[in-house]
Amino acid sequence: MLALMVRTVFLLILLSLAEAGAQTAVPSPTAAALPSASPSAAPASPAPADTAAPLPPIASVAAATPALPKVTYSEVHVDGPYIAMTFDDGPSGPNTPRLLDLAAKKHIKLTFFLIGENAARYPQLVQRELAEGHQVGNHTYTHPVLSKMTDDGIRAEIQKTQDAIINAAGYKPVIMRPPYGALTARQRLWVANEFGFKIILWDVDPNDWKNPGPAVVAQRILAAVRPGSIILSHDIHSGTVDAMPQVFDTLLARGYKFVTVSELLAMDKGPAAKAKKAVAGNAATPAATP
Numbered sequence: 001m002l003a004l005m006v007r008t009v010f011l012l013i014l015l016s017l018a019e020a021g022a023q024t025a026v027p028s029p030t031a032a033a034l035p036s037a038s039p040s041a042a043p044a045s046p047a048p049a050d051t052a053a054p055l056p057p058i059a060s061v062a063a064a065t066p067a068l069p070k071v072t073y074s075e076v077h078v079d080g081p082y083i084a085m086t087f088d089d090g091p092s093g094p095n096t097p098r099l100l101d102l103a104a105k106k107h108i109k110l111t112f113f114l115i116g117e118n119a120a121r122y123p124q125l126v127q128r129e130l131a132e133g134h135q136v137g138n139h140t141y142t143h144p145v146l147s148k149m150t151d152d153g154i155r156a157e158i159q160k161t162q163d164a165i166i167n168a169a170g171y172k173p174v175i176m177r178p179p180y181g182a183l184t185a186r187q188r189l190w191v192a193n194e195f196g197f198k199i200i201l202w203d204v205d206p207n208d209w210k211n212p213g214p215a216v217v218a219q220r221i222l223a224a225v226r227p228g229s230i231i232l233s234h235d236i237h238s239g240t241v242d243a244m245p246q247v248f249d250t251l252l253a254r255g256y257k258f259v260t261v262s263e264l265l266a267m268d269k270g271p272a273a274k275a276k277k278a279v280a281g282n283a284a285t286p287a288a289t290p
Ligand code: NI
Pocket: 049, 050, 088, 089, 139, 143, 179, 180
C-alpha cells in the first residue's frame, strides 16, 4: 500500500513537472498540443452518449513527457490489420443479444464498455458476453461527466461498476472508458494506477447515438477505420446494431481482424511504429482505399 502511494505521488510530481514544462517552454507543436490533448473538454451538460469531439492524438502527450507511463489509448500502433470494435452503455435487453448473435456467426470478438446499472439489470448478458470470448470494461455506474467530479465521486462510480460486473459474471475489468472521454490527465493517472486500468478512448466515432440510420453509421465507420483503430459505437441503439452486418462483412472482406481491446493493446509497437504502420496497413488491406 505504501509502495503504491509513493508511486502515485511520484507520478503526480512527474505530471506536474511535465505540465509546468509545457507551459513555460518555447512554443512548439508538441508543447502546444499538450494542454489541449486532454479530452476533458466535456459538453456543458451531459449529452445522451459519448459526444466528445474527436480527440487529438494522445501520442503527443507521450512524446512531450516520455517519463510518464502510457495509460490512455485512442488507437494502437500495430503492424497487421487488427482493429477493436467497442460498444458502450449496455448491456441492452433488446439489442445486445442481436449483436452477440451476429458476432458469433462471423466469429469475431468485440469489447463492451458496460454501464454498471445495466450490468446489474442484465447479469445474464454480461455472462454471455464473456462466455463468447468478448471483453467487458468499466464505463461507470450512471454515465456522469467524471472530469467535473471529486476524486471520491469518481472512485465510487468506478468501484460500484466493478462490483456490479464481478457480481454478474465473476470477472474484474482491466480497462475503462470515461463517458464522453472526459477525464483529466491527473484523473487518468490515479484512476489507472488505483484500479490497474488502461484508459480506452477511440479514433473512429460514427456519432451513432444521433441515430443517423444504419447506412450512415456503416459508411462513417468504413470510411475511417485503419489498422489499430478503436471504433466507438453503442449497442443500446437498434440502428447501430442494424448497421453491423454491413460493417462486419465489409471489414472482413478488406482483410481486417477483430480483436478485443486488450488483445490490440498487447500488439502495441509504440509511437515509433506509427510511420511504418501506414505502409504495413496499406499492404495488409489493399482494398481499404475505395
Ligand atoms: Ni457512454
